[in-house]
Amino acid sequence: MSDSRLGVADAAGSAADRAALEQVRGLLLGEDRARLIALQQRLEDPERPVAELAGALSDAVRLRAEDERFIAALQRPVDQCIQHSVERNPQGLADALFPVMGPAIRRAISEALKGIVQSINQAVEHSISVKGLRWRIEAWRSGTSFAEVVLKNTLLYRVDAAYLIHNDTGLLIEHALAETQTTLKDEDAMSAMLTAIQDFIQDSFTGANEGLESVEIGGRSLWVLRGPKATLACVITGMPPRSLREQLADTLRDLHLSYRKQFEAFDGDKSPFAGVEPLLQDCLTLAYRESSEDKARVSWLPWLLVGLLLVSGLGWLGWTQYLWDQRLDAARSRLEQAPGLVVVNWRPSGGRRVLLLADPLAESPAVVMADAEVAAWLDLQTRPYLSADAPILLQRLRQQLAPPATVTLNLSGAVLHVDGQAPEAWIQGLSALQVLPLGVDRMDLSALNREATDLLARVQAAIDPPTGVELTLDAAVLSLTGVASWDWINGLAESVAELPGLVGCDNQRLVVAELRQAEAIVQDLNGMLFAFGESNKLLPDAGPRLDQAAAQISELLALQQTVPFGLEIDVIGFSDQTGTERWRAWLRERRAEQVIRQLGERGVPTAILHPLPGPGFEPSDDLAAVAEQAQLRVQLQPVPLPPCWVR
Amino acid sequence: MESRKICILGDFAVGKTSLVQRFVNNQFSDKYLTTLGVKVDTKQVALDDGRALKLAIWDVAGTDTPTQLFLRYTRGAAGYLLVADRTRPETLEACVRLRDAVAGTLRPLPYVFLGNKSDLVDQCRLQQGIAQARLPDALDWLETSVLTGEHVELAFRRLAAGMLSKPPSQV
Numbered sequence: 041m042s043d044s045r046l047g048v049a050d051a052a053g054s055a056a057d058r059a060a061l062e063q064v065r066g067l068l069l070g071e072d073r074a075r076l077i078a079l080q081q082r083l084e085d086p087e088r089p090v091a092e093l094a095g096a097l098s099d100a101v102r103l104r105a106e107d108e109r110f111i112a113a114l115q116r117p118v119d120q121c122i123q124h125s126v127e128r129n130p131q132g133l134a135d136a137l138f139p140v141m142g143p144a145i146r147r148a149i150s151e152a153l154k155g156i157v158q159s160i161n162q163a164v165e166h167s168i169s170v171k172g173l174r175w176r177i178e179a180w181r182s183g184t185s186f187a188e189v190v191l192k193n194t195l196l197y198r199v200d201a202a203y204l205i206h207n208d209t210g211l212l213i214e215h216a217l218a219e220t221q222t223t224l225k226d227e228d229a230m231s232a233m234l235t236a237i238q239d240f241i242q243d244s245f246t247g248a249n250e251g252l253e254s255v256e257i258g259g260r261s262l263w264v265l266r267g268p269k270a271t272l273a274c275v276i277t278g279m280p281p282r283s284l285r286e287q288l289a290d291t292l293r294d295l296h297l298s299y300r301k302q303f304e305a306f307d308g309d310k311s312p313f314a315g316v317e318p319l320l321q322d323c324l325t326l327a328y329r330e331s332s333e334d335k336a337r338v339s340w341l342p343w344l345l346v347g348l349l350l351v352s353g354l355g356w357l358g359w360t361q362y363l364w365d366q367r368l369d370a371a372r373s374r375l376e377q378a379p380g381l382v383v384v385n386w387r388p389s390g391g392r393r394v395l396l397l398a399d400p401l402a403e404s405p406a407v408v409m410a411d412a413e414v415a416a417w418l419d420l421q422t423r424p425y426l427s428a429d430a431p432i433l434l435q436r437l438r439q440q441l442a443p444p445a446t447v448t449l450n451l452s453g454a455v456l457h458v459d460g461q462a463p464e465a466w467i468q469g470l471s472a473l474q475v476l477p478l479g480v481d482r483m484d485l486s487a488l489n490r491e492a493t494d495l496l497a498r499v500q501a502a503i504d505p506p507t508g509v510e511l512t513l514d515a516a517v518l519s520l521t522g523v524a525s526w527d528w529i530n531g532l533a534e535s536v537a538e539l540p541g542l543v544g545c546d547n548q549r550l551v552v553a554e555l556r557q558a559e560a561i562v563q564d565l566n567g568m569l570f571a572f573g574e575s576n577k578l579l580p581d582a583g584p585r586l587d588q589a590a591a592q593i594s595e596l597l598a599l600q601q602t603v604p605f606g607l608e609i610d611v612i613g614f615s616d617q618t619g620t621e622r623w624r625a626w627l628r629e630r631r632a633e634q635v636i637r638q639l640g641e642r643g644v645p646t647a648i649l650h651p652l653p654g655p656g657f658e659p660s661d662d663l664a665a666v667a668e669q670a671q672l673r674v675q676l677q678p679v680p681l682p683p684c685w686v687r
Numbered sequence: 688m689e690s691r692k693i694c695i696l697g698d699f700a701v702g703k704t705s706l707v708q709r710f711v712n713n714q715f716s717d718k719y720l721t722t723l724g725v726k727v728d729t730k731q732v733a734l735d736d737g738r739a740l741k742l743a744i745w746d747v748a749g750t751d752t753p754t755q756l757f758l759r760y761t762r763g764a765a766g767y768l769l770v771a772d773r774t775r776p777e778t779l780e781a782c783v784r785l786r787d788a789v790a791g792t793l794r795p796l797p798y799v800f801l802g803n804k805s806d807l808v809d810q811c812r813l814q815q816g817i818a819q820a821r822l823p824d825a826l827d828w829l830e831t832s833v834l835t836g837e838h839v840e841l842a843f844r845r846l847a848a849g850m851l852s853k854p855p856s857q858v
Binding site: 229 | 691723724725728745759762763
């Protein structure tokens, strides 16, 4: 209870204290007190800071819009918000993005269609050119489609140069060139004019933020990629794919992300763009592709070799076939020309079969062809027939008529000429023929003589003896006497060999006419003297004698060509008895040699002349041995007669 | 070396192209002026303080009223030469209109006013004082003659120096 009262008293006291305290506060703080109270209420109100932040948030974001840290801080929650929004209500975001995506999609489709049209244009363009034909062969060889080959060969390009141009000023910020490229005369002027052209096109044609995209300059292209602040212009050789444009666009986008502020502040000072050049260099390297022309050229080598081998093989086969055809033609020609053979059918359908008509008297076709390999390869089929060819007809007549050896048969057209000598009985049989042999219309017997019945007459007819040769028959043995030529005597044996009725022949009493002539010459030559003076010098009157001797020796040698008789000629030198014996011996030798030399100069072969020194004065009794002269001594060894015929 | 884009502006036939030809070696044919409405040449100038500056000089086809294409061509310029024909005082008014268009559409840029054809002394009716009064914000007012070469190179050097040293003045 007391506590309760005390509490009431305390409550009354504290209320008074608080009032006093409030009064003191009022005196100390004055007007600030109300502000403090307001501040306290503000701190204690959770809604109030949010409302105040909402009011200031837009200004705060605008102030920090350029701050990289602020952008980085917002990036993640914004990404999550967008992701969450798309998951929850994709249609809303699609509706919001439609105005942006529509043109973007249209542009992407347009770019893709441009690429397809470009490829089709290339395919059509190359399909009718020489290069196109080569590519068609390549497509056929590799089993791929022609379009693929065209694309593979045309998508070769190289970015030769890349220029980064500031859009507003048209000034060249930076550029990169391939190693093989030379710099332009004035890149700044070029970039400024390109910018002017872009401005002109935009103002004149599109009016929107679109402009010139590419320029074709001969085999090169200038691609212009325009960004918000800068333009990337690339000079490209070859046929770049459309995908390259996307890669270059990526580079331009990266440049804008990295140098956005620098682009905006650019007034001609290029120093802030020190890092741009490597990026432009990447444009060159990333697009560079090695040309496949060299590879294609190298790959022709094996094909060339294969082609050469193929051509060589075909050439060899063709040549071999040509030679074989030549042999077949030659064989056919010989068959067609052979008497008694007729080619009826030669290799029908190019096969091996050959059909022939063959007379039984004709030669074998295989022999006629004279080519065993061809004859073995061909399938020769023969049918018998009777030939009217002259050689076969004559052969058949000889078989039928059996003429003696002294009778010859000849055909002139259908007339049979019978020449020579025949026995009476055979001639009578021939004349008595009732039916002429096949192929003969008439027989001419005007040159047919009956054989002589007298043996001597037949012998005379057979050997035709020269004048001066006498024939005698003794018991059917023929004896011949007289002078005859060496050749006639030699042929005698053959002439009488087959004479019917003759049993022997004696020719040993015949004299060889050439030998008789030679012996007469030898007789003239033997002992011929050539006078010398005191030394080994011939006297002037020796000349005509030497001429005569030389002519006669030459005549002997000519006769020796016909009749092989032996001939020895010695030249003997002589001297008188003056001087010493040694001197005289020397003089004799020289004189013999002098005559030989003189005869040699007149055409006599000196090999048949033998020098022979004559005997000294003592004890010779030959008068010639003491004269100043030389003498010829000729010896002829006659050849024996060939035997005639002894049965 | 730093570069700057400058334009040379003025009415028809005031001698802009002749001024440029007097100053630079031609890179492109003058036919671009009639087809594109602009022709660009470059020239390196040495300043008094030893620095060098490469100028990309856009010779914009003459006009007395600025068109959309005219403004496109002047965009990004660091300064310009404004040319009037001293024998035709009305060309000064075209200069004023072009100056106003550039300042209004882009931003105020440093420029040098050139009273050209000063060699035609007897026919000169445009006095420098009038030009100074009408174009007080110019870096300089020069009387030029393509015929004699008077002040031609000086004009470019004065503009180059002004672009590098002076902030753009407010009209």
